[in-house]
Amino acid sequence: MASQQEEGDLPQGFVRLRDVLDQKFVPGHIVNVIGSIIDTQALFKTSKDWKTTWSLMDWSVEDECYGVKLNIFRPRETDIPQIAYQDVVVVHRVKVQRYGGNMSFITNHQTTIRVYESSKIPRPPESASVALRPCTKKDERPELTEEIHHFVAAFYHKLDKTNAPSEEVFRQAARQSANVKDKFSLLQDVQAERFYDLIVRVVRAPHFDFDNKATLYVSDYTENPAFHDHIPENLDASQDGDVYGYTWEEPAPVAERWIAPEGKKSLQVTCWEPHSRALQEDVKLGSWIGLKNVQIRLGHDYKYLEGFVREDRTYPNRINVYPLNLDDRENMDDRLTAALRRQQAADKEKKKVIKDIKSAQVAGQKRKASQVQAIEDQPALKAKQRRAENRAKKKEEKARQNVVSAAPVAPSTKSDPPKQNPTQDVTLAGNRQIFCEKSNVGLTTIESMLEPSFMKIKIDADTVEVQVPFVNKKYLTFVRVVDFSPSCIEDFAVSRKITQYQDLSDSENSNGSSLDEDESSGGDNDPTVKRAWEWRFSLLLEDALPADGSSPARVWVTVNNGAGQCLTNLDADDLRKNRKCRYQLQDIMHILWGNLEEVKAANGEKQQASKQEVNSKPGSRGSNGNRTQMPDLDSDEEKEEASGRGKESSSRLNEIRLVSKPFTCPIKQYGVRTGKKDEWMRVFAMDGVRIKDV
DNA sequence: GGTTACGGT
Secondary structure (H helix, E strand, O other): OHHHHHHHHOOOOEOOHHHHHOOOOOOOOEEEEEEEEEEEEEEEEOOOOEEEEEEEEOHHHOOOOOOEEEEEEEOOHHHOOOOOOOOEEEEEEEEEEEEOOEEEEEOOOOOEEEEEOHHHOOOOOOOHHHHEOOOOOOOOOOOOOHHHHHHHHHHHHHOOOOOOOOHHHHHHHHHHHHOOOOOEOOHHHOOOOEEEEEEEEEEEEEEEOOOOOEEEEEEOOOOOOOOOOEOOOOOOHHHOOOOOOOOOOOOOOHHHOEOOOOEOOEEEEEEOOOHHHHHHHHOOOOOEEEEEEEEEEEOOOOOOEEEEEOOOOOOOOOOOEEEOOOOOOOOOOHHHHHHHHHHHHHHHHHHHHHHHHHHHHHHHHHHHHHHHHHHHHOOOOOHHHHHHHHHHHHHHHHHHHHHOOOOOOOOOOOOOOOOOOHHHHHHHHOOOOEEEOOOOOOEEOHHHHOOOEEEEEEEOOEEEEEEEOOOOEEEEEEEEEEEEEOOOHHHHEEEEEHHHHOOOOHHHHHHOOOOEOOHHHOOOOOOOOOEEEEEOEEEEEEEOOOOOOOOOOEEEEEEOHHHHHHHHOOOOOOOOOOHHHHHHHHHHHHHHHOOHHHHHHHOOHHHHHHHHHHOOOOOOEOOOOOEOOOOOOOHHHHHHHHHHHHHHHHHHHOOOOOOOOOEEEEEEEEEEEOOOOOOEEEEEEEOOEEEOOO
16 A cells, blocks of 8 residues: 555656556546656657657656656757756656557657756755756746655655666666667668568558467568569559559459569568557558568578567567558658658559550550551462461571570660650560560550451452451560460470471471371380470460450460470470470479469369360360360351350369469461361461570 | 567468
């Protein structure tokens, strides 16, 4: 009951520190307090004010060694009183706050502070007024009554200071606090095995596990090469009003949603108690937060840096996660302002890319209309001649592909002049490890590419538009790979006996049927017969940017040996025998199609597709009715089937989400004979794409 | 604020 009596001893209107710690006053409450200073932090300049912190002790908290913190902010350095060890302060009208998980005081304009120099405080019943230090702040009116002077003398000499730090410790602590090591860092500068204070945005909401540990992703819109490369999914031009920018065909649940900027700009952070509690209360997707003393280390896989906010062993109550207020732009921390600017710039850039993609789509439509006229110059009946030219071109290309890598479309350095070509911006939005040949062809979509081919024919004075089986034409598309064939990667290369087919005849070369894919034809297991290996596979491509509301159009494109060499930078070989080549292929294709293999495996496509690949000769259809290589003559059917299959496929693929970066892809349309006299079908082939394994 | 960092995918 001693404390009751002590409470009674406090001058009128003053509160016990214990009651503040016990949260008897809500944050924001204004109180008067008296305490002895047991700890101090050196004065320093904030972005606006001078700041110091004192720790106060009174009878009610004398059995503890920490006291209650008083945070003093004042515009001038001289406004802050000088103090010495264990000086007694009388503080009027100070605000109670909760900061870093602890209760403390913060000054405001009304707050007055008076200090009694401890070494001069006389023993009671004398008045302590003789120990009063001069008023530092000019407008500070002394409000000290005789009652207070007498109380201070009694208070100081009665206070049990055995738990308070010694004068030596006090001095040491004060000195240490002077060498303020600013641990703030941008994410771009953090290194493993160090501790940092961060100002970041939550780009993936915290996920809490059973022991309340939280995992979240944060970004300050700076890039660190040691971070995981974030791939935004399905950048969608139809969603440019979306505040999150990157959206999904079907909105992901909030818990899984990312609003991370593209690239190596996001850090995974794990927070333990008590920090995780602060996340639970105040932090959502998109929040800006301060993180203090984040330990940076390599993650479990030793590949990427991660952050850890662990319990402070010396101060287990300390919380190093705090929400940042964006409303008061005037008094905002400069570092937060800068981070917000970076976010804004990133958002703007993203919008620009989306806009450019949209206008490229529109331009593609217009171009398509004008190209119909250009076809006039290609007489329809000179197909044979065109084929010959085509073959020559292909040979040329093959030769070139073997020597020269495809030129990147994306600007290689930041110092490049600003580019107007929309495809370049598109490339920025897509997979930066995939490059394609420079092209003077504008960007178009699979959707419009699949539209029937027409050409204009002059009959006397009239021009008639005639639908034709195919045109020779190049396209540039922005796509992702959603399926491949054959389903076994080992079958991406096929062989032929060298002796038998050394000189490929025109007809064999043009429709690709020269390749011996039949085991029973002999020679495959005959070691004396040399076999040449060639790439031959197909990829199902899907528009990465479907028009508003529509499901993306898809098309199977073939990849011939030259295109395969260019794409993978590998020479074809027997992938069942040459395991190294097989793994290299798998690694490189992973860059192109992301987790497509896993998606296919998980969705049981393997069994279905292994049958289909047996028949996968150009123009044939797999047993499941899918076109594995060549589209039909009837383009209406082709389009219908392509989109129909798309739906079916995407619902199957839903079990695991396909994660891959879209890329800019040149595609060629040309024609091949069906085998029937004068019958042609159109074929799409990927060409001039290079995956860079960096 | 100085130090210093486990604990779990």
